Amino acid sequence: xxxxxxxxxxxxxxxxxxxxxxxxxxxxxxxxxxxxxxxxxxxxxxxxxxxxxxxxxxxxxxxxxxxxxxxxxxxxxxxxxxxxxxxxxxxxxxxxxxxxxxxxxxxxxxxxxxxxxxx
Numbered sequence: 001x002x003x004x005x006x007x008x009x010x011x012x013x014x015x016x017x018x019x020x021x022x023x024x025x026x027x028x029x030x031x032x033x034x035x036x037x038x039x040x041x042x043x044x045x046x047x048x049x050x051x052x053x054x055x056x057x058x059x060x061x062x063x064x065x066x067x068x069x070x071x072x073x074x075x076x077x078x079x080x081x082x083x084x085x086x087x088x089x090x091x092x093x094x095x096x097x098x099x100x101x102x103x104x105x106x107x108x109x110x111x112x113x114x115x116x117x118x119x
Contacts, residue, residue, distance in 0.1 A: 009078055013102050017071045024064040031057045067103075074103035086110050 031054070077083040084093050088110040097104055106114065 009083065009098075009102065010075070013071055013075050013078065016102065017068065017075070020064055020068045020071065024061065024068065027057060027061050027064065031061065070103040073105075077105075088114075 074083060084098060085091065086093055086107040087105045089107060091107055093104055093107045097108055104111075
């Protein structure tokens, strides 16, 4: 566990989870609304613009779903007592990193190593 308490972490993660869920629901609702436009409205608005907006919306929806999965995983690790430890080296993840990215699974060193292009 990290220096800042489990209940604080749980509140932070749960608040982030609720915010992400609200945003995801709104984006899904908006995407559904855009698909129900009448043919007349589609004729007025350039179809390529609608396709572009739909692609952007789907990308944002996928990002929100991924964020939600990461938050749920972090809450699970918190409940099981493994939160705050790097999944690669098993050392503690710095409190500063967890405050910035509460669902981080790797310490900065391991994350940098993972992101480094392989030669």
